[in-house]
Structures are given as structure tokens and as C-alpha cells.
Amino acid sequence: MEEVDHLAHERNKAQFDVEAMKIVWAGSRHAFEVSDRMSRLVASDPAFRKDNRATLSRKELFKNTLRKAAYAWKRIVELHLSEEEASKLRFFVDEPAYTDLHWGMFVPAIKGQGTDEQHQKWLTLAYKMQIIGCYAQTELGHGSNVQGLETTATFDPKSDEFIIHSPTLTSSKWWPGGLGKVSTHAVIYARLIIDGRDHGVHGFIVQLRSLDDHLPLPGITIGDIGMKFGNGAYNTMDNGVLQFNHVRIPRNQMLMRVSQVTREGKYVQSDVPRQLVYGTMVYVRQTIVSDASSALSRAVCVAVRYSAVRRQFGSQDGGPETQVIDYKTQQSRLFPLLASAYAFRFVGEWLKWLYMDVTKRLQANEFSTLPEAHACTAGLKSLTTTATADGIEECRKLCGGHGYLCSSGLPELFAVYVPACTYEGDNTVLLLQVARFLMKTVSQLGSGKQLVGTTAYMQRAEHLMQCTSDVRSAEDWLKPSFILEAFEARALRLAVTCAKNISKAPNPEEGFSQLSPDLAEAAVAHCQLIVVSKFIDKIQGDIDGMGLKEQLQALCGIYALSLLHKHLGEFLSTGCITPKQAALANEKLRSLYAKVRPNAVALVDAFNYTDHFLGSILGRYDGNVYPKLYEEAWKDPLNDSVVPDGYHEYVRPLLKQQLRTAKL
């Protein structure tokens, strides 16, 4: 039967070159080609089927994940895929698995914190998956407070070993992904104790399970921590618990790039800053920002396509009803999310560049940009994951009742995604790290110190603290200089107000603690400024293709002005803009929604997602929603029989009883 594209009329309206936008979204032609090839490879292979996850028991689900991970590795080896291709393939398999932690944290931890000899030994094994590793930092009693970890690594000079021990229940490692059932090794974080002296938290490579029979090694107790939020979802991952009972490891299994312990038991701190022990978290936070754009764009793709298919009310003379995407309220909820998906894509690209830059500098023993890299990765991880988790849920609501069906793909996407607000640093805790960085920067204002990078705008404090916006027309709000000035002034004024209020407290720590809700808001304002400014930079760079710049300008305007609208209280109370200018911003926003409307479907097509990856009947490329939803319902195991199991035991007797009562 010929396939009908129910969204063709929408695609025909597009005013830009979708194929060119696919390249911009992917970052380069090369990145697009790799991504496109890997997504098709996964989508066309029935071994990667994923539409049955919500109906599997935990054990079936987990075994299925093991099968897929093994099969993915087989394909990676058979096809001689590069690291980039392999990581894309795993991405499109779209199922959290122990391999995420092996490649995403265990390998980077050894790379970042190990010495050359340690790389030689451990990375060689890890690259071939001859060992499987995880990242075991969090404990039952402490996650955010890394300095509060209790596991100990005591140096025994006699045997030249460390004794790894869990002294309390709360020191049990708790949460590490891949730990529960699969990992043979872990990078664990423990307090280094030498001669009774505590040198703080350090990383160690520890073998957990036998490479022959997979049983835990002596002194190790290990298991899965149990079911998590949602059906399917993150339950494909074996988040684990681990206790050590005086487990011995050789001295050379402490990760020794940052500091070393000599044969004689001397602790040597190299020139490298101690904070590099936290380096893996900086790396992963950076990848999480790019992942946020992937997750949000996926939900937005579903909601945009379905909003174009769905009709409700407004039929004139028996004609078709209104597509719900034409309701202005739908647009005002949906288009800022579409714009955010693009914004997070571009800020993620920039953050990757920043991370690579800081890594190069660290290799050359240049550490000056590390605090900024920490603040940017922490802040943007927090900002983008909060917005994405909220955005996925909003997309579910934008799809009405059908959004609540698992076959919409949105409930599972939300359940898989929402822990990103907690893992790799609780989002509030991370905002407070940004705030600390901002308070330090504010305290340097006027000292003559040159401010660079994302705080360079504070250099113009004298102007930004007293300026009023020159916006006179709605059109002015499209000018980058007006938008930037309003966002810079708001961020700086919020930060300076916090600093002033802290200085009134008996001491800075007390002041910081009292002011922390305001500080978190100041951190959000600073991070939003970064996203807006990187979006503007992107548009001002090389963008080829018919109509691309216009569309991206409209999306950038929507991103910035919808934030301005959402945080109007802050823009007005800090005196950055007037109520009149706020009304003009709203007027511009409405016109931008109208500009994006005919392009909305094409703008989500530019994500180039296969139907397999989207995993959503509502978001199908061809928009053929209703027949497929109807078909899908009959596949539910509950529909295997007409009369359900349990009817004769629990329903029939009730009905009989009512019959008897009725006769009486």
C-alpha cells in the first residue's frame, strides 16, 4: 500500500532548507553523516527493538538490555566502528546500560586521573571490554557532599597495599550504575589514610568480581538497589550497593595523576590542583548539556508533529476543525521549548569546545580556566536538565490524553530523563557552586583584575548597574545588543544585590547560607545569559542555507523573550526594563510565534530522528496517528483474552451478589 504523508501539507509550508538545517543541528556535515548512518543502522535491526519495554518484568528487561549491549558491541567490532561511531550507535540504541558508565565515566576517570603507566595497563583492557568498569563515588549517607564520604583506603606499608573498607552502613556505595550486577571493576572514591592521617578523598581502581565466574571477590558484598521510577525507563540499569570488608589492593591502583603515595608511604601532592579529582564530573556534566538538547528535541518533535495532526473545535461550515498547533496558547507553551532545544544544542557545542580547551591547558599545566569550566559545566548542567525535565512533562500535557499513553513515548522519556536533575550533582547544589564563583567575581570588581570568559560582561559593571534599556519598539527586541544588555544587567544586578546582602551578615558563610535562594536565582540568571549569548554567537557565525538564519533568529528571539516574560519580576524589579518595554517584548514574542508556526514541523524534521529512535506513535514522521494508536492498543497483553484473568475470582462473584441483592 502506498504510504501517505499526513504532514506533507505542513512540510510544504517550510520557508527554509531543512537538509541544510540538519547539518547545523548536527554541528557539521561529518557529524550529520555519522549520526544519520548510525541511527539507520540501529533502526533497521530488529535486535534493537524497544517497543515492548514497559511490559517486561525487571528481570526480563535487564536480560534484554544485556543482550542488546552485547549485540551492539559485536556490531561495533564487526563493522570496525570508530569511537565516535560507536558512541553514536549506543546513543541510538536508546537504553540506559552499564556500558554508559563504562565508557562515560570509568574510562574518563582513568584517563583524567591516572598516570601514563595506569593508562597503559587499565585503558588497554577497558577499551577491549576485557574488564567492565563503573564509577563508585556516592554512598548511602553522602552524595552531594563528596568530602563527607566515609569509605577508607588505608595504606599498609608492610605489604605495599591499600586496605579498602566500609566502616559504617552509611559508607556503603549506593547508586553507581553498572555496579549492581555487571561491573568487574570500579573506580571508587575513598578517604586516603596514611599513618593515621586523613588526606581526603581520592580515586582507586578496585576489582569487584572474578573474571572467571563473576562472583564477588573476598570481602566484597554487592547487589542491585532495587526498582526505580517508571516502567522500563532507568530500570534497565543495575544501580548498585557495595560494601568492602578490608579488601586489599596494590598501591599502584590509586589514581596517581593528582597526588601520589610512595613506597615509603609518603604523600606527594603534585602541582595539579586537588580539584582535578572531581574532573570526571566536569567532563560528564558537559556531555549532559548536549544530552539535554537531545532529550528535549525528542519530546518537542513528538509534541509539534502531534499538535499539527490533532484537531479540536473551530469547524466552519462543516470544514475541518482547528489544528491544535494553531491555538496561540499551544504555541506559547510549545515554541519556547522548540527554541530551548536549539539553544541547548548550541550551548552544548560551545561547552564541548570550552571543555576541550581547558583539557589542553591542563595538559600544559595551565590551570587558570578551571574555575570557570567548573562553574559553566555545573551551571549549564543544572539549567538545561531542569528545563528539559519540565519541558518533557509539558510536551506530554501538550499532547492531551494520548500523551499519557506509553505508546506516545513521553512517559518513558520523562522517567528516564528526570534523574538527570539529581545525578552528576543535584541541580540546586550545582547552582550554589555557580553562585560561589559569581560572588568571588563580584568581590574582584574594581580591583583592576581583568575579567574574561563568561564573566567578561561584569567588567562593564559601572554601565550595567545603572543603564536603562533603549528599546522603543517591538522590533528593537530583535537586536542582539538590546537583548544582551537586558540579560547582562539583570544577571549582574541580582549578583551584586546578593553580595551586598551577604556583606551585612555576621560572616560570609552565614550570609551565603541565608541568601542561598536568592543566590540560586542569580546563578540561573547568569546561566541564562550564557545560553542567550551563545545562541546569538551561533547566528552571527557562518550559517549557510536558504532561510536558515531567519529561522534561527526567530528561535533565538523566542528563547530570550520567553525567558524575559517568565522572569519579568526580576527584569522589572532590578530596573533593567520598564513595563512598557515588557509589553513590547510580548508583542514581539507573539509575532515570532506566527513566524515559526509554518516552519514548526520542518524545524523538528531537522533533528533527523528515525521513528525507531522517537519511539512514539504520536510523533510518527508520517503523522498517521489514529490507525496506529488503534492497532497498538490491541497489542497490549491485557487484550490477549477477551475475558481477563481474575474475572471469575473477583468480578463474577460481585456481579452474582448484586443479582441476589437485586432479587431481594
Ligand SMILES: CCCCCCCCCCCCCC(=O)SCCNC(=O)CCNC(=O)[C@H](O)C(C)(C)COP(=O)(O)OP(=O)(O)OC[C@H]1O[C@@H](n2cnc3c(N)ncnc32)[C@H](O)[C@@H]1OP(=O)(O)O
Ligand atoms: C558520551 C558519553 C556519555 C556519558 C554519559 C554518562 C552517563 C550518565 C549517567 C549518569 C551517571 C551519573 C553518575 C553520577 O551521578 S556520579 C556522582 C556525581 N556526584 C556529584 O556530582 C557530587 C556533587 N558534589 C560535588 O561535586 C562537590 O562535593 C561540590 C562541588 C558540591 C562541593 O565540593 P567541595 O566540598 O570539595 O567543595 P567546595 O564547595 O568547598 O569547593 C572547593 C573548591 O573546589 C572547587 N570545585 C568544586 N568542584 C569542582 C570541580 N568539579 N572542578 C573544579 N573545581 C571544583 C570549588 O569551586 C572550590 O574552589 P575555590 O572556591 O576554593 O577556588
Ligand SMILES: Cc1cc2nc3c(=O)[nH]c(=O)nc-3n(C[C@H](O)[C@H](O)[C@H](O)COP(=O)(O)OP(=O)(O)OC[C@H]3O[C@@H](n4cnc5c(N)ncnc54)[C@H](O)[C@@H]3O)c2cc1C
Ligand atoms: C539514576 C541515578 C544514577 C546515579 N548514578 C551514579 C553513579 O553512577 N555513580 C555515583 O557515584 N553516583 C550515582 N548517582 C548518585 C548521584 O550522583 C547523587 O544522588 C547526587 O549527586 C545527589 O546527591 P544526594 O543523593 O546525596 O542528594 P542530597 O544531597 O541528599 O540531596 C537532597 C536534597 O538536599 C538538598 N541539598 C543538599 N545539600 C545542599 C546544600 N549544601 N545546600 C542546599 N541544598 C542542599 C538538595 O538540593 C536536595 O534537594 C546516581 C543517582 C541517580 C538518581
